[in-house]
Amino acid sequence: MRLNKILKNTLLVLTACLVLSACATKKEVATDIQGQMQGDVYTGTDTVEYLADGVPDRVFFATNESILTTASRETLRAQAAWLRKNPNINVVLEGHADERGTREYNLALGERRANAAKDYLMTYGISSDRITVLSYGKERPVDSGSNPLAWSKNRRSVTVKAN
Amino acid sequence: MLKKIFILLFILIPINANALIEVDITRGNLNPLPLAVSPLSIDEKSRKDFEKILKKENIGSEISNIVENNLRTSGLFNPLDKKAFLQAPDIANLKPRFEDWNLIKAQALITGKVNYIDDKLRVEFRLWDVLAAKEMMALAFTTVPNNWRRVGHIISDKVYERLTGEKGYFDTRIIYVSEEGPKTQRIKKLAIMDQDGANNKFLTLGNELVLTPRFNPASQMVTYLSYFKNMPRVYLLDIETGTQQVVGDFPGMTFAPRFSPDGKKIIMSFAKDGKSDIYTMDLENRIVEKITNHPSIDTSPSYSPDGKFITFNSDRSGYQQIYVMKNDGSNVKRISFGNGLYGTPVWSPRGDLIAFTKLHKGKFYIGVMRTDGSGERLLTENYYQEAPSWSPNGRVLIFYRETKTNSKGEGFSAKLWSIDLTGYNERQIKTPTDASDPSWSSLLSN
Numbered sequence: 001m002r003l004n005k006i007l008k009n010t011l012l013v014l015t016a017c018l019v020l021s022a023c024a025t026k027k028e029v030a031t032d033i034q035g036q037m038q039g040d041v042y043t044g045t046d047t048v049e050y051l052a053d054g055v056p057d058r059v060f061f062a063t064n065e066s067i068l069t070t071a072s073r074e075t076l077r078a079q080a081a082w083l084r085k086n087p088n089i090n091v092v093l094e095g096h097a098d099e100r101g102t103r104e105y106n107l108a109l110g111e112r113r114a115n116a117a118k119d120y121l122m123t124y125g126i127s128s129d130r131i132t133v134l135s136y137g138k139e140r141p142v143d144s145g146s147n148p149l150a151w152s153k154n155r156r157s158v159t160v161k162a163n
Numbered sequence: 164m165l166k167k168i169f170i171l172l173f174i175l176i177p178i179n180a181n182a183l184i185e186v187d188i189t190r191g192n193l194n195p196l197p198l199a200v201s202p203l204s205i206d207e208k209s210r211k212d213f214e215k216i217l218k219k220e221n222i223g224s225e226i227s228n229i230v231e232n233n234l235r236t237s238g239l240f241n242p243l244d245k246k247a248f249l250q251a252p253d254i255a256n257l258k259p260r261f262e263d264w265n266l267i268k269a270q271a272l273i274t275g276k277v278n279y280i281d282d283k284l285r286v287e288f289r290l291w292d293v294l295a296a297k298e299m300m301a302l303a304f305t306t307v308p309n310n311w312r313r314v315g316h317i318i319s320d321k322v323y324e325r326l327t328g329e330k331g332y333f334d335t336r337i338i339y340v341s342e343e344g345p346k347t348q349r350i351k352k353l354a355i356m357d358q359d360g361a362n363n364k365f366l367t368l369g370n371e372l373v374l375t376p377r378f379n380p381a382s383q384m385v386t387y388l389s390y391f392k393n394m395p396r397v398y399l400l401d402i403e404t405g406t407q408q409v410v411g412d413f414p415g416m417t418f419a420p421r422f423s424p425d426g427k428k429i430i431m432s433f434a435k436d437g438k439s440d441i442y443t444m445d446l447e448n449r450i451v452e453k454i455t456n457h458p459s460i461d462t463s464p465s466y467s468p469d470g471k472f473i474t475f476n477s478d479r480s481g482y483q484q485i486y487v488m489k490n491d492g493s494n495v496k497r498i499s500f501g502n503g504l505y506g507t508p509v510w511s512p513r514g515d516l517i518a519f520t521k522l523h524k525g526k527f528y529i530g531v532m533r534t535d536g537s538g539e540r541l542l543t544e545n546y547y548q549e550a551p552s553w554s555p556n557g558r559v560l561i562f563y564r565e566t567k568t569n570s571k572g573e574g575f576s577a578k579l580w581s582i583d584l585t586g587y588n589e590r591q592i593k594t595p596t597d598a599s600d601p602s603w604s605s606l607l608s609n
Contacts, residue, residue: 064482066437099565102506102520102549103374103600104419105476105483107388107395108432108439108460111416115437134393135416135434139372144346144572146546 041069042152047142051159055082058158059117063098063151066112068120076117079159080124090162093117095135098151103137110135117157132162186239186326193587195241196326199269199293200231202245203286204253209279216308223252223277226286229315230273230322232359233333237323238588243269252276256289261296269293273322284308288318290325300325312361317608332554333358336604337561338376338385338402339579341365342597346568346575353387355402358603360593366402375419375550376400377602380512381426385602386410388418397431399446411444411451419462424470430454432462441475441492454492465509465517466490467534474498474508474517474534485519487534498536507550510534513557516584520549520562529562531584542586555605558584561592563599 036044042060049057057079059072068076083089095114097106114133122128143150186196203223205213213222234240248255249263256274264272275288287303302321304314313334320331341354351373353366367373367389376387385400397410397420411417413433420431427446432439441455441464455461459479466473474487485499485508499505503523510517511531521528521541527548530541548564561581568575577599579592592601 099547100522100525101504102463102476102483102522104432104463105460105478105506107374107416107418108434108462111434111439112437112460119437133415135395139349139374141347144568144575145570146567146575147570150572 036149037152038069040148040152041071042149042155043071044153047153047156051079051161052082055079057160058156060152061113061155061157063100063155064109066109066116068116072117073120076120077124080121080126083121083126083130084124088163090130090132092132092134092160092162093121094140094158094160095133096140096154096156096158097138098154099138099141099146100151101138107135107137110137113155114157117159185328195239196270197241197243197268198234198271198273199243199248199264199267200227200234200245201248201250201255201272201274202227202252203275203277203288204251204256205277209277212279213277213284213308213311217311219311222284222308222311223275226277226311226315226318227273227275229312229359230319233316233319234322236359236588236590238583239323239327243267256287259291259293261291261293264291264293271299271322271326273318275318279308280305282308284311284314286314286318290322312357313607316357316359320606329558330556330606332556332559332603332606334607335555336378336607337579337592337601338366338378338604339563339594339601340373340376340599341594342577342599343369346572353385353400354594354596354598356594363595366400366405375600377421377552378604379422379426380424380605381422383604384422384426386420386422386429386431388420397429399429411442411449413442417442419464421465423466424468430464430466430473432464441473454490455488455495456492463507467510468512468514472510472534474510476506476508483522485517485532485536487517498532498534499539500536501539509551509553511553511557512555516557518551518553518560520551529560529582531560540586542582542584543580543589548580550600552602554603560584561601561603563601565599 041062051057055078056075059075093114095110097109118131141154143153203226205223219225231242235242247267256276270293272291272293278285283305285305290300292299316334319333323331335358338355341352342349344350350369352369353373353376356363372390374388376385383402389398395416397417398407400407410429416434417431420429428443430443433442438458439460439462441461442453444451457479459477461477463476464473477486483504483506484497485505486497488495503521505519505521507520508517516531518531521530526544528541529543529551532539545564546567551560551562559581564580565577577597579598579601582589
């Protein structure tokens, strides 16, 4: 029993050391995050899936924003081109928010984000009949972390094939 | 159902109108009133009868434990250790020896007895002022044995009301969302329990995502958001019969529902084309009215207790802030002007305050302000917490709090907490699973 306790304490000390060393390399971590974020918009590809070759399924947003970035527009133009080539496919645009907001506001924000993507697809010739908007607010994060990088992956609109 | 089962309540002796002991509940109570809850006395025959029916060895002690626990968690009372009691329960109920109770520093004393009569549970109880050596109150109830927990809650409410001058909140229930599973694939069910965490029951199976249940203040109906068939819509649920129905026929997501104070309308948001507006639907004639019309997000509406005003959350200024308007949507006024973002405004049942969630510099606060936005007071700060709901007497707020996950995304939990309006007496309410989105019912018996 006693030994157990001692072991546990050692573990605790070890964990503490690990945490401290993580702090020491913070600079490195920060650049890593910078590599995957611009402002606080996610620019990495960790969670991205593809509707077809060269057609990413999702776009990312800044905190509290629903404005499409240059990269997001490029993604959506690729989606629109693919949808024009596949006129029988309908899509659901799933809008999401990160966990740092109240539940009800985030539901509305998710809808607003998915809708921004919908509007852009429509300006590139995709009929609104083929698009359904569905907000999940903060209910379905892809990354369960509580840190800025995780939150940036979760602020997204994902285009999902409906049929 | 619950209301109908109850009961014959009569006053044994007229209540003495002069308040003897008084407890001030308007400020943080750092010196809770010491009081003794003597176990309800029970004769051997009744004890055995109840043991057979309720599987409780001594129902008198069980009921007094409920009273004791309620009074303790209110933070206003300090129930004394029963081991120090000198007088036996049966004798104490007849005529307390006040010197004995004074000796252990009890200022108030609760005594009583339980009987099994005609298949019913009969309870009488008395509240005594020890210093003045006087009876303050005496009441008796008769009910079906299965209602024994509620008897404990009603006694607690009566004692609370007699000593504080305000209605209690113990004979109430909490509806909430039970949560299980990993954060990315959370399974959520509607659940209901007594205010003290007993009688927990799940109302949905977890097949679809459910959020934000809220009680009808006038009945045992609940409104909530369900993703049934992957379409987020506001539903109505009768918790006695289990029948459910969708509210209105909107071409898109409806969410953030609440009842009007008379229970006849539902107020909610409808999201379309990137904007969310507030609507009401009359539950009798199904007439839908649009209350706000703005390109912003307008959500989380909550009526004033007289039904004349609505407070809501809008980002029309650029960020989430709290607004108040007349119930027809006119006279919109922003009331939150402090630093940070404000959400989830809820009008107090007393009418004088609005509770809210505030986000500032990466911290979440539960706070209250007057209905004109003045007198902002933050009650509690944490990594994440939101969605306050008022106790029916407007003295306590229940909300939920989530923990931060570590770098691997582990360590997440969501729990219900309550705190007094004074900012004191913060407590976790135990639930069998993780929990969020609590809503407090009105008093079941009035």
